[in-house]
Amino acid sequence: MPDVNITVDGKKLAVPAGTLLIEACKSVGIEVPSFCYYPGLSLQGACRMCLVKIEKMPKLQTACTTVVTEGMVVSTEIDEVRQARKAMLELLLANHPLDCPVCDAGGECELQDMTFSYGAAESKLIDIKNHKDEQQWSPVVYFDRPRCIMCYRCVRICGEGMDVWALGTANRGSAQLIMPNHSDYLECEECGMCIDICPVGALTSGAYRYKTRPWEMKHVGTVCTHCADGCKTTLGVRRSPTGMQIVRGDNRDKSGINGDFLCIKGRYAFDFASHDHRIQQPLIRREGRHVPASYDQAYEHIALRLKEIREQHGGHAIGVIGSTRTSNEESYLLQKFARLLLGTNNIDHHRTADFPSFAGALARKKDATASMRDVFNAPAILLIGNDPTEQHPLLAWQIRNNVRLHRARLYVVNSSPIKLRRQAASFTQIPAGSEPQLAAFLAGDDSAANALASGEITREALAALRDKLRGEPNLIIIFGSELRGSSIDSLVRFGAAISGAKFVCLGDYANSRGAADMGLYPDLLPGYVPVGSGARFHEEWGAPVPTEPGMNLLQMVDAAKAGRLKALYIVGANPVARYNLDPFALSKTFIVAHDMFLTETALLAEVILPAANAYEKSGTFTNTCGDLQLLKKAGDITTVKSDFEMLLRVADRLGFDLRQLVPFRQAERADLGQSRGAQSGEADRHAIWLEAHGLEPKLSPFDPIAMLDEIQRLVPGYDVSRVELLAGNDQHTSIEAGVASSIASQPELILPANDTLFTSGTLGRYSRTLNSVIENPRRAPADKADREVVV
Amino acid sequence: MPLSAEERREIEAEFPRYPTRRAVCIDAMKIVQRHRGWISDESLEDIAQLLEMSLDELDGVATFYNLLFRKPVGRHVVLLCDSVSCWIMGYDRLRERLCSKLGARLGETTADGRFTLLPIVCLGACDHAPAMMVDEDLHRDLDPEKAEQALENYK
Ligand code: SF4
Ligand code: SF4
Ligand code: SF4
Ligand code: FES
Ligand code: FES
Numbered sequence: 001m002p003d004v005n006i007t008v009d010g011k012k013l014a015v016p017a018g019t020l021l022i023e024a025c026k027s028v029g030i031e032v033p034s035f036c037y038y039p040g041l042s043l044q045g046a047c048r049m050c051l052v053k054i055e056k057m058p059k060l061q062t063a064c065t066t067v068v069t070e071g072m073v074v075s076t077e078i079d080e081v082r083q084a085r086k087a088m089l090e091l092l093l094a095n096h097p098l099d100c101p102v103c104d105a106g107g108e109c110e111l112q113d114m115t116f117s118y119g120a121a122e123s124k125l126i127d128i129k130n131h132k133d134e135q136q137w138s139p140v141v142y143f144d145r146p147r148c149i150m151c152y153r154c155v156r157i158c159g160e161g162m163d164v165w166a167l168g169t170a171n172r173g174s175a176q177l178i179m180p181n182h183s184d185y186l187e188c189e190e191c192g193m194c195i196d197i198c199p200v201g202a203l204t205s206g207a208y209r210y211k212t213r214p215w216e217m218k219h220v221g222t223v224c225t226h227c228a229d230g231c232k233t234t235l236g237v238r239r240s241p242t243g244m245q246i247v248r249g250d251n252r253d254k255s256g257i258n259g260d261f262l263c264i265k266g267r268y269a270f271d272f273a274s275h276d277h278r279i280q281q282p283l284i285r286r287e288g289r290h291v292p293a294s295y296d297q298a299y300e301h302i303a304l305r306l307k308e309i310r311e312q313h314g315g316h317a318i319g320v321i322g323s324t325r326t327s328n329e330e331s332y333l334l335q336k337f338a339r340l341l342l343g344t345n346n347i348d349h350h351r352t353a354d355f356p357s358f359a360g361a362l363a364r365k366k367d368a369t370a371s372m373r374d375v376f377n378a379p380a381i382l383l384i385g386n387d388p389t390e391q392h393p394l395l396a397w398q399i400r401n402n403v404r405l406h407r408a409r410l411y412v413v414n415s416s417p418i419k420l421r422r423q424a425a426s427f428t429q430i431p432a433g434s435e436p437q438l439a440a441f442l443a444g445d446d447s448a449a450n451a452l453a454s455g456e457i458t459r460e461a462l463a464a465l466r467d468k469l470r471g472e473p474n475l476i477i478i479f480g481s482e483l484r485g486s487s488i489d490s491l492v493r494f495g496a497a498i499s500g501a502k503f504v505c506l507g508d509y510a511n512s513r514g515a516a517d518m519g520l521y522p523d524l525l526p527g528y529v530p531v532g533s534g535a536r537f538h539e540e541w542g543a544p545v546p547t548e549p550g551m552n553l554l555q556m557v558d559a560a561k562a563g564r565l566k567a568l569y570i571v572g573a574n575p576v577a578r579y580n581l582d583p584f585a586l587s588k589t590f591i592v593a594h595d596m597f598l599t600e601t602a603l604l605a606e607v608i609l610p611a612a613n614a615y616e617k618s619g620t621f622t623n624t625c626g627d628l629q630l631l632k633k634a635g636d637i638t639t640v641k642s643d644f645e646m647l648l649r650v651a652d653r654l655g656f657d658l659r660q661l662v663p664f665r666q667a668e669r670a671d672l673g674q675s676r677g678a679q680s681g682e683a684d685r686h687a688i689w690l691e692a693h694g695l696e697p698k699l700s701p702f703d704p705i706a707m708l709d710e711i712q713r714l715v716p717g718y719d720v721s722r723v724e725l726l727a728g729n730d731q732h733t734s735i736e737a738g739v740a741s742s743i744a745s746q747p748e749l750i751l752p753a754n755d756t757l758f759t760s761g762t763l764g765r766y767s768r769t770l771n772s773v774i775e776n777p778r779r780a781p782a783d784k785a786d787r788e789v790v791v
Numbered sequence: 792m793p794l795s796a797e798e799r800r801e802i803e804a805e806f807p808r809y810p811t812r813r814a815v816c817i818d819a820m821k822i823v824q825r826h827r828g829w830i831s832d833e834s835l836e837d838i839a840q841l842l843e844m845s846l847d848e849l850d851g852v853a854t855f856y857n858l859l860f861r862k863p864v865g866r867h868v869v870l871l872c873d874s875v876s877c878w879i880m881g882y883d884r885l886r887e888r889l890c891s892k893l894g895a896r897l898g899e900t901t902a903d904g905r906f907t908l909l910p911i912v913c914l915g916a917c918d919h920a921p922a923m924m925v926d927e928d929l930h931r932d933l934d935p936e937k938a939e940q941a942l943e944n945y946k
Binding site for chain 1: 845846
C-alpha cells in the first residue's frame, strides 16, 4: 500500500496507508497513552485515554481507532490533550481504590504509571467509592472488581485470542463490571491470559497473589518444560531457605515464539519444583529401604556396580533410558556415556512421535520443516490428527490467530470434532484410526478412500479436498502421532508436489524432539545417523563404539525379566508408569535413577540421584517444530544437581577421562560465570559475547555449552547461529539435512502422552495448580468436560 | 421454554438485514421480550445459540440496555424520569405519590402484577418536565394527580 504523509507534533512522517494513528506515533517514538488498545485485538475505544488533537476535527479524537489519512496534522502534547488525559484518569480513578501498596500489580501497573505521568491522583469527587469484595473465580483466576478500569482487554483476549469466550460484561456506567461465564465462577482453559493482559491489578492469579512484589524478584527468561511447543516463559525467582524459589511465571518477554501466549502449564505449573516430595539428597537402598547417602557414596556405589557388571557381563548387559525433559546437552552426553563408556547401544526413551521416519522421509530436502513462527504466518495449514488445543496449546494459538489476523485457510482432518474446527475453512471427520489411509489417499492412492468415506464425507468430497490442498502453495502440513512409518513417507510425497510446503511432526513433552535428535535410540546416533555408519562420531570421540543396534525399551525390560540385563540407568523417565510395566520384571536388575520424585520407577532403583529440572539448569531444548532455544537457570535447590553434572561425576568415578566426554579446556581463560544462571550478573552478558565468538572459557567440564559445541559440529541441522541462540532467540534446526533415507523406525514403540490442558505426564502430578484445577468441584469431570463455549 | 416457532421466525426474518447474525441481538431480545415480557436466562441461552454468540457477550448487551428486562416485570412498565430537569420540576413528588398509590418502591412490581415502577434517565422531554413513560407512551407536564390518572388507562 502507498504511504500516507502525516505530521505529529511537528514531525513529518510517512506510514503505510491503513496504519492506526497510535501505531504511527509509536513508530517515531511518540507515546500516546492507552489502556484499551492492544495490538492484535479488535479495537475497543473504551478508555478514551489516547485522545489527541487532529487539525480540522472539532473534538479530540481517539488515536487508537483513527486510521491515518493524507495530510493529517496531529498534536499529542498540547494543553488541551494533557487536560483531557488528566480528566480521563480522574474518571478511571473515580471508583478505583488506589491500593497500590497491597496490589499485586503495584510496580508493574499501567494505571499507576499513567497516574504518575499525568497526575490525577487527587480527585474532585467527594462521593464514596463503589466497593465490591474480591472474588475467586477459579483456582487460578481472582477478580478484584474495584480495581478494574473496564478496558475489555481480558474479554477480548479470552474470546478473540483463546476462542474461549468465558468473560463478558454486565450493566453499564459505573455499575458495569466484568463477569465470568457462570454467574460467580469461571469454567475455562485457565490460561491466565486475561490476568497477564490486565493493565491493572483487577485480575490476579491464585499462584502469585500477595506472595511478593515485582522488584523483589529476579526475572529469568527460559523455556517451558511441559509440552513440546517450547514457549518462552519469564520466571520470577526469589531467595528461599533452600536456594532460589520460582514464584511467578509469565511472558513479560514477548520476544519468544509464543508472543503473548502461555497456557496454564507454562504460566503456573512451575510449582512442581518446590513440591514437598522433591528428593533433595541421594538415596541408596539398604536392606530394602532407601536411606540418605552422600553424593560421594552414591557415585562410588554406582561406579562399583557398573564396573563389575560391565567386566563380568559386557556392555550389552547394561541399558540406559533417557528423558524427554532433559536438555539436548544432557541427552547427547547420556548417549555418549552409554556408547563410549558403558559400551552399549541399549539406549532408548519414551517415544511420542515417529521422528526417525519423519527425518528419513525428509532426507536431503531443504527447508522442509516449519518453525513455530511459520505456523503463525503461513497462508494455509493442513492439520491431520492430534488435538492441539489440549496437547499443543501454543500451536493451537498460532493456528487460531493466524486464521483470525492473517485469514489463513485451515484444513482440519480428524477423527473427533476438535475445537480447532471452529477456525477451519474445512473440517473432515474420518473414522478413528484411518489417518494412515488419509495419508495414502493424499499421496494418490484412490483406493484408500474406501476406509475414509462415510456419510457426508464422500469420495468426491475427499478428492475435492485433495485438489484444493494441492493448490495451496506454502502449505504447512502438521500431523500427530497417528501418522507413523510409511504413512509419513506418503504424506511427505504428497507435500513434495506442493511448492513451498513444510511439515511439523507433533511429539509430546518439552524436549522429546531433542531426545530424538540427540540419538536416544538403540539404532540411531545423534542426527538419526544409523549406529553402523557413524564414522564421523567415532572419529571425534576417538574410541570404538558398538556398531550393532542395541535393545529398545521393551526389549530391555524383557531382557531384565529374563535376567540378561543386569543394570538399567534411567535418567528423568518413568517407564514403569508410562508403559505400565510389571515392577517385578525389573526386580533382578541394578537400577540407577536420576529423578526429582520417588516415582514408580525411582522406587525400584538401588541408587537415586536427586535431579535438577529444566528450570534449574542451563542448556538448550528443541521444540516439536525443531526450534532450538536456550534454557537459563532460574530456580535452584542447593542440594540437587543437574543430570549433566551427575553423569560426569559417575563417569569420573568409573575412571574415565572426562575430556573425552565433554570437549572442555581447549582454551585457557577465566571462568566468567556463564554457568551460574540467575545468580550471575554483568559477567554473564559478557560471556555471551565471548561464547558466541568461540572464545568461551570452557574451563569446566560441567559447562553444557562445551557439549553444545560438539552438538553444533556433529549433529546435522544444528549448525545455527550461536549469537542468536545465546541472545535468547529461537533458531530453527533442520533435521532433513544429511540424513540417510532408509531409517527403520519401530512405530509400535510410540506411545502418545495424551495429556490434556491440565496434565503433564508424571511431572504434572506434582503441580498443585494443575491438581487444584483438575479437582475443582465446580468444573465438569474431565471425561464430561465440554470446555467449549455454548454457541 | 424454548423459543417458539413464531419467535424464531421473527428473529430469522431480521437476518438478511445484517452482515452477521450477532448484529441481530438487540432485535432478537426485543422480539422475545415482546412475547414473554422479559428475558430469562433460558431465553438468553436460546437466543445466544441461534445467533452463534457467547452467552456472556449477549448478557453484556442485555444488561447494558435498560429497556431489556432480565427479571420478570408487571403487565405495564412505568418509567419515571429522574434526571436533572424532571428532578427540578418535581420528580420526587411524583415518585412519592406513585409509590404510595401502587404500594411498590422503585424497582418493584405491584402485588397484582399490574405495574412495575422503574427509574430512568432523561427521556428527552425536558421541555415538558416532569415526564414519565408507561409502556410505549410518553406522559408530559405531569403533577401527582395527572400521573395517578394516567395510570388508570392501563389495566
Ligand atoms: S480461558 Fe484464559 S483468558 Fe479466558 S477466562 Fe480463562 S484464564 Fe482468562
Ligand atoms: S479486569 Fe483488567 S483487563 Fe479486564 S476490563 Fe478490567 S482492567 Fe481491563
Ligand atoms: S503451550 Fe506448551 S510450551 Fe507453551 S506454556 Fe503451555 S505447556 Fe508450556
Ligand atoms: S486506547 Fe484509545 S480509547 Fe482506549
Ligand atoms: S430530565 Fe426528565 S426528560 Fe430530560
